[in-house]
Structure formats: structure tokens, C-alpha cells
Amino acid sequence: xxxxxxxxxxxxxxxxxxxxxxxxxxxxxxxxxxxxxxxxxxxxxxxxxxxxxxxxxxxxxxxxxxxxxxxxxxxxxxxxxxxxxxxxxxxxxxxxxxxxxxxxxxxxxxxxxxxxxxxxxxxxxxxxxxxxxxxxxxxxxxxxxxxxxxxxxxxxxxxxxxxxxxxxxxxxxxxxxxxxxxxxxxxxxxxxxxxxxxxxxxxxxxxxxxxxxxxxxxxxxxxxxxxxxxxxxxxxxxxxxxxxxxxxxxxxxxxxxxxxxxxxxxxxxxxxxxxxxxxxxxxxxxxxxxxxxxxxxxxxxxxxxxxxxxxxxxxxxxxxxxxxxxxxxxxxxxxxxxxxxxx
Amino acid sequence: xxxxxxxxxxxxxxxxxxxxxxxxxxxxxxxxxxxxxxxxxxxxxxxxxxxxxxxxxxxxxxxxxxxxxxxxxxxxxxxxxxxxxxxxxxxxxxxxxxxxxxxxxxxxxxxxxxxxxxxxxxxxxxxxxxxxxxxxxxxxxxxxxxxxxxxxxxxxxxxxxxxxxxxxxxxxxxxxxxxxxxxxxxxxxxxxxxxxxxxxxxxxxxxxxxxxxxxxxxxxxxxxxxxxxxxxxxxxxxxxxxxxxxxxxxxxxxxxxxxxxxxxxxxxxxxxxxxxxxxxxxxxxxxxxxxxxxxxxxxxxxxxxxxxxxxxxxxxxxxxxxxxxxxxxxxxxxxxxxxxxxxxxxxxxxxxxxxxxxxxxxxxxxxxxxxxxxxxxxxxxxxxxxxxxxxxxxxxxxxxxxx
Numbered sequence: 001x002x003x004x005x006x007x008x009x010x011x012x013x014x015x016x017x018x019x020x021x022x023x024x025x026x027x028x029x030x031x032x033x034x035x036x037x038x039x040x041x042x043x044x045x046x047x048x049x050x051x052x053x054x055x056x057x058x059x060x061x062x063x064x065x066x067x068x069x070x071x072x073x074x075x076x077x078x079x080x081x082x083x084x085x086x087x088x089x090x091x092x093x094x095x096x097x098x099x100x101x102x103x104x105x106x107x108x109x110x111x112x113x114x115x116x117x118x119x120x121x122x123x124x125x126x127x128x129x130x131x132x133x134x135x136x137x138x139x140x141x142x143x144x145x146x147x148x149x150x151x152x153x154x155x156x157x158x159x160x161x162x163x164x165x166x167x168x169x170x171x172x173x174x175x176x177x178x179x180x181x182x183x184x185x186x187x188x189x190x191x192x193x194x195x196x197x198x199x200x201x202x203x204x205x206x207x208x209x210x211x212x213x214x215x216x217x218x219x220x221x222x223x224x225x226x227x228x229x230x231x232x233x234x235x236x237x238x239x240x241x242x243x244x245x246x247x248x249x250x251x252x253x254x255x256x257x258x259x260x261x262x263x264x265x266x267x268x269x270x271x272x273x274x275x276x277x278x279x280x281x282x283x284x285x286x287x288x289x290x291x292x293x294x295x296x297x298x299x300x301x302x303x304x305x306x307x308x309x310x311x312x313x314x315x316x317x318x319x320x321x322x323x324x325x326x327x328x329x330x331x332x333x334x335x336x337x338x339x340x341x342x343x
Numbered sequence: 344x345x346x347x348x349x350x351x352x353x354x355x356x357x358x359x360x361x362x363x364x365x366x367x368x369x370x371x372x373x374x375x376x377x378x379x380x381x382x383x384x385x386x387x388x389x390x391x392x393x394x395x396x397x398x399x400x401x402x403x404x405x406x407x408x409x410x411x412x413x414x415x416x417x418x419x420x421x422x423x424x425x426x427x428x429x430x431x432x433x434x435x436x437x438x439x440x441x442x443x444x445x446x447x448x449x450x451x452x453x454x455x456x457x458x459x460x461x462x463x464x465x466x467x468x469x470x471x472x473x474x475x476x477x478x479x480x481x482x483x484x485x486x487x488x489x490x491x492x493x494x495x496x497x498x499x500x501x502x503x504x505x506x507x508x509x510x511x512x513x514x515x516x517x518x519x520x521x522x523x524x525x526x527x528x529x530x531x532x533x534x535x536x537x538x539x540x541x542x543x544x545x546x547x548x549x550x551x552x553x554x555x556x557x558x559x560x561x562x563x564x565x566x567x568x569x570x571x572x573x574x575x576x577x578x579x580x581x582x583x584x585x586x587x588x589x590x591x592x593x594x595x596x597x598x599x600x601x602x603x604x605x606x607x608x609x610x611x612x613x614x615x616x617x618x619x620x621x622x623x624x625x626x627x628x629x630x631x632x633x634x635x636x637x638x639x640x641x642x643x644x645x646x647x648x649x650x651x652x653x654x655x656x657x658x659x660x661x662x663x664x665x666x667x668x669x670x671x672x673x674x675x676x677x678x679x680x681x682x683x684x685x686x687x688x689x690x691x692x693x694x695x696x697x698x699x700x701x702x703x704x705x706x707x708x709x710x711x712x713x714x715x716x717x718x719x720x721x722x723x724x725x726x727x728x729x730x731x732x733x734x735x736x737x738x739x740x741x742x743x744x745x746x
Contacts, residue, residue: 086705087705090705090708090710091710110706110707110708114404114708114709147600147601148419148531150692153689153698153701154701154702154705154706155705158417158706159415159416162416162417163415166440172604175417175418175419176612176692177419177692179690183690183691186508187512187692190508190513191516191530192530192531192611194601
């Protein structure tokens with residue numbers, strides 16, 4: 001009968017544990033743990049990439065992880081990067097393996113309605129594109145009737161391609177899916193795939209990182225738009241709101257011309273908005289469960305949105321994606337990077 | 344009352360007493376068993392309830408209704424069942440406007456396809472390797488030994504990636520692929536001419552096709568002893584007649600811009616997966632076969648030799664029939680593990696059950712329900728295999744016949 005008691009106790013413990021888990025916010029868990037578990041890709045140059053020469057994670061998504069760690073815990077180094085794939089990223093959040101995922105994830109309704117996640121604001125505006133070998137004689141998407149087009153499993157591209165085939169009435173075209181971008185790129189190089197399809201930024205990054213970038217051609221077509229956002233577990237407003245406003249903080253900092261470089265100077269500013277924004281006098285953090293200087297900490301760690309963009313996708317990088325004239329520019333310059341009102 | 348009578352009465356009383364005690368014991372025993380089962384069922388129910396309410400609290404819905412939704416994604420190859428006319432399921436190629444359930448069926452089909460082919464090919468190759476390891480020829484013996492050693496001692500996943508990226512994808516592209524009597528070997532796949540049915544509803548053609556089927560079944564199961572050759576001959580003649588009458592025709596693959604159309608093909612992903620699994624399983628099967636041959640009494644070889652049988656006849660007619668009786672259960676284990684290993688197909692993009700589950704889980708968000716379906720499917724596949732092996736074992740080893 002002892003066994004029975006243990007079993008019963010086990011079941012009750014499970015019930016009690018799951019109930020207890022549901023009531024606590026991830027924000028409290030993260031603070032208690034004093035480390036942020038952040039899910040990122042490590043094969044997407046410019047977004048989440050393990051730089052093999054420095055051994056460091058780098059990319060736009062990686063910088064957002066650091067900004068969150070700095071904003072929540074006051075220290076950008078208190079972040080543990082957990083590699084997620086296109087396929088595993090949702091389960092990683094659902095099971096609590098990671099607290100937040102920034103992994104170039106396209107925001108679309110099915111993901112919020114049927115997977116229990118909530119998206120954070122858009123941090124990059126991308127589009128689904130195609131890349132072919134330059135010597136294949138393919139100039140546009142229309143040349144690919146009957147071709148095998150490859151993409152990654154679990155990406156939004158899978159359904160975008162299927163819809164594009166259907167719209168053009170193509171019957172023989174096939175979608176082949178691989179686990180990750182690395183295998184996808186090898187398959188394109190070997191000739192198995194006539195075209196590789198994923199977000200244009202990733203295509204630019206892979207071509208840019210290749211030994212001979214001119215061997216590849218990114219087709220002019222954009223099959224669909226692809227707005228990226230991080231995401232957290234559903235129904236945890238406390239955590240989600242904290243992260244949303246850290247992200248908006250980076251947008252607003254660029255608009256208000258507060259950067260990593262001039263932060264020390266801005267902290268001494270007489271402007272009442274800047275004083276409140278950076279938590280010198282009052283601040284916005286307390287009611288979110290953060291410290292009042294959370295934005296100052298995030299800017300100190302990674303800089304404002306413009307600096308994050310330039311570091312990872314700017315002119316000095318191999319995959320250089322021009323911001324000007326795209327939605328990724330600040331709204332004051334005709335883009336779509338926009339923070340709600342802070343005052 | 345004599346002493347004898349008394350003891351007899353006492354005996355009867357004792358007997359009744361014993362009987363009632365046995366009954367009591369049995370009732371108690373059954374009550375305990377029943378109680379344990381009831382508790383286990385209750386615990387499972389509580390666990391399921393806890394899981395379900397835990398999921399509900401996290402905002403995750405648990406329901407299988409997503410199976411009826413439209414898939415909306417493409418699968419690179421594979422057939423499926425879909426609800427056709429007059430409620431009979433249609434067996435057709437998968438297309439994105441079918442349901443999620445059809446996508447699962449495609450995955451099961453692809454997994455079963457690779458598993459069945461791999462079981463047949465690895466048994467043949469494995470037996471050859473196993474016999475080869477005991478060959479009197481030094482080259483053959485050592486070659487087999489090193490193949491088996493090398494393959495057994497490296498991970499299957501790495502072998503699979505090797506076969507795919509280093510072998511299959513090194514085939515020439517479609518434009519410069521070798522054409523050999525309709526056979527096209529390219530990195531877009533291996534294309535072979537296929538037979539296609541053009542007989543329509545012609546009664547003669549259908550009758551001939553039925554005859555072929557019957558004689559093929561007869562040739563395999565050989566219900567009337569000694570009729571196997573007649574059955575094979577009948578099948579060949581019927582087939583020749585059908586071909587001449589125009590009931591079937593050879594459909595040659597024709598290369599076009601990106602791939603080839605017509606004929607039948609094996610995709611590079613399937614070829615790589617099949618190669619990896621066949622070679623890997625064959626090396627394990629080879630070891631089983633070699634062990635069983637070694638375990639056979641030496642006198643069997645000596646007896647065969649004293650009858651003047653050549654080595655070939657000794658192996659084929661004396662050794663292997665005895666070996667197969669012994670190794671079948673181990674083969675069964677190997678077949679089951681081989682079937683489960685097909686789940687590695689995801690590493691090379693082969694749309695097997697587990698790969699398609701990944702896509703479904705991501706597009707619909709129902710990963711828990713999906714994994715339950717996947718586990719149940721693998722369980723059923725494994726059961727089918729073990730049942731078939733059990734059945735074959737019974738046939739090869741009739742009860743009462745000494746080994």
C-alpha cells in the first residue's frame with residue numbers, strides 16, 4: 001500500500017504544482033532566478049548567430065535579449081541564450097524552458113489563436129523572398145514553375161509558398177522543408193533545391209556570409225510580408241507589458257536622440273521628460289515591477305533601436321540591409337518604427 | 344460410531360472447510376486485483392484531468408478537432424487517403440487543400456513505405472554480409488567484416504547526413520544526368536520507367552490482371568506443393584499477354600526544366616534515408632546471422648560435406664534454413680527498431696510521420712495532440728511488425744517439430 005500512497009501523493013503534487021505555476025508571473029520567476037532564459041536562433045546571421053571567431057552570440061534578436069535582461073535584472077550579462085529552431089521555439093515558451101523568444105518569428109493570427117503565446121511589438125519588418133544560384137538562369141519568381149523550392153520546417157514561409165503556387169495555378173512545384181537554415185543552404189548549393197525561400201534578411205545574410213556572395217541572386221519578388229516579433233507565454237500581462245515597454249523604450253530613445261554614446265550626458269539633462277524616461281527623477285518602471293531606470297539600463301547595454309540595427313544589419317556588416325525607405329526606419333523618417341506616447 | 348466413521352466425517356468437514364477457505368482466498372485475491380486496477384484507472388483519470396486543467400490554465404486547448412481543418416501546407420511527396428465520392432476513401436497524392444488528418448496519413452504512408460522497403464532490402468543485404476563474414480575467400484570475409492564493423496560503430500544520424508549530402512546530392516543535375524534506357528539518375532531523384540494501366544474497363548485486361556495477381560499470390564504462398572514454378576510461369580505468360588494486348592504500357596520518364604515527369608521516381612531524401620537505414624540494419628542483421636551460423640553444430644557442415652554437397656548447396660539448403668528458424672525473433676527486433684529509426688528522416692527533409700508532425704504542430708499549434716497521434720501510429724506499426732514476425736515464426740517453427 002506504500003506504493004499507492006506515493007502514487008496518490010505524486011498526482012496531488014502534480015495538480016498542486018501546475019496550479020501554483022499558473023499563478024506566478026514569469027517576471028517574478030526571472031527576478032527570483034536572477035537570470036533571463038532567452039530563446040534565440042544561432043544560425044541566422046544578423047538576428048541570432050553564434051560568431052565562430054569570437055564565440056559570442058550576436059544579432060538583432062540577441063541584442064533584444066540583452067536589453068530585456070538589462071531592463072529587468074539591471075545587468076545585460078545575466079542572460080542565458082537557449083538555442084531554438086523554427087520548430088521548437090513555441091514549445092520552448094509553452095514548457096517554460098525559456099522566458100521569452102526573440103527568433104525572427106513572423107507574427108500571424110493562427111499563432112496567437114491556437115498556440116498559447118502572446119506576441120511583443122514588431123521589432124523588424126521583413127518579407128518572404130527567394131534566392132537562387134546566379135548561374136541557374138532564373139530571374140524572377142515566375143521562372144520557377146515546376147521547381148523544387150526549399151524552406152525551413154515550421155516557418156510561415158511553408159504556407160506562403162503553398163498559397164503562391166495555388167494563386168499561379170502551379171501543379172508540379174514542390175516545397176521541401178529542412179530542419180534549419182544551414183541544411184537549407186547546403187541543399188541549395190548542392191542543386192537539390194532550385195530556390196531557397198525564407199525571409200529576405202536571412203537570404204541577404206546567408207549570401208553575404210558565403211565565400212562568394214556573387215554566386216547567389218535574391219529574386220526581386222516579395223511573396224508576402226513578414227513582420228517579426230518576440231513572444232511570451234499567453235495570459236501573463238505583467239511579464240508581457242514589462243517587455244513591451246522595454247522594447248518601446250528602445251524605439252523612443254532613438255526618437256528622443258538618447259543613445260549609448262550620449263547616455264551619461266543625457267542622465268544629467270534638465271529636460272523633465274528625459275529625467276523621467278531615464279529614471280533620474282521618478283520614472284515608469286515601478287508599476288511594471290521594474291526599477292525606474294530600466295530604460296537607462298537597456299540603453300547602456302545595447303543602445304537605442306537605431307544603434308542595435310546598425311550594429312547587426314547596418315553598412316558595416318556583411319549582410320547590410322538599408323533602413324532608409326523601408327518600414328524599419330523611424331516613423332519620423334517615413335518608416336514604421338513607432339513608440340506609443342510616454343509622457 | 345467407530346473411529347473410522349469419525350475420521351471420515353472429520354475428513355469431510357476438513358474438505359468443506361478447505362473449500363470455503365480457498366473460495367475466500369480467491370475472492371480476496373480478486374478483490375485486491377480489482378481494487379488495484381480501479382485505483383490505477385482512477386490515478387490515470389486524475390492525471391489526465393490534471394494535465395487538461397493545467398493546460399487550460401495556461402490557455403492551451405486540448406482537442407482533436409484541428410484534424411478536420413484544411414492543411415494549407417505542401418508535402419514534397421507521398422500518397423494519402425481522403426474522403427472521396429460515395430464515402431469510399433480515395434487514395435491519391437497529397438495536396439495542400441486536404442485536411443490535416445490526410446497529412447498525418449501521408450506521413451504514415453511515407454514511414455511505412457521506407458520501413459517496408461528497408462526491411463526487405465536489409466534482410467537480403469544483412470544475410471549476404473553475415474554469410475560473407477564466414478566465407479572461405481579472404482577478400483570477401485574481410486570486406487564484410489570491415490563494412491559491418493564500420494557501420495555498426497558510427498551513429499546512424501551521421502551516416503544519414505553522409506549518404507544525403509555526400510552521396511545522393513552529388514549526383515549530376517537534371518540537365519546533365521545520365522539517361523540509360525529510360526533510367527535517369529539525378530540529384531532531383533532517381534527516375535525509372537513505370538508500368539501504367541491503359542486497359543481501362545476492358546474485361547480481358549482486368550481478367551488477365553486478376554490472373555497475374557492470383558498466380559503471384561500462389562507463387563509466394565505455394566498452397567499446393569510443387570506448384571510454385573507453374574504459378575510463376577502463369578504470371579509471366581499472363582503479363583506478356585496483357586502487355587501485347589495493350590492493357591499496360593511502359594511509361595518513360597522525360598526530363599524537363601527542373602525535374603522529370605512520367606515514370607516512377609525515388610526522391611533523393613528517400614534514397615538517402617533508405618540507404619542509411621538499409622546499410623545500418625544490414626550490419627546488425629549480419630551479426631545476428633553470423634552468430635546463428637556459428638552456433639550451428641559443426642556436424643551439420645561435416646554431414647553436408649560427407650554427402651558431397653558443395654559449399655553453396657550446404658549454405659543455401661542446410662545452413663540457412665536452420666539459421667532462419669533461430670534468428671527470426673532477433674530479426675523482428677531489428678525490424679521494429681529500423682521502423683522507429685525512419686523518424687531520423689527529418690534530418691534530410693524526408694516527409695516521414697515525425698517530420699510531418701513537426702509541420703502540423705507548428706502550423707496548427709496542437710503539438711500535444713499531434714505527438715499522441717504520432718506515438719500511437721508508431722506503436723501500431725511496431726505491433727503489426729511483431730505480429731507478422733510471430734506469424735512467420737509459427738510457420739517456420741511448427742510446434743512439436745524439433746529444431
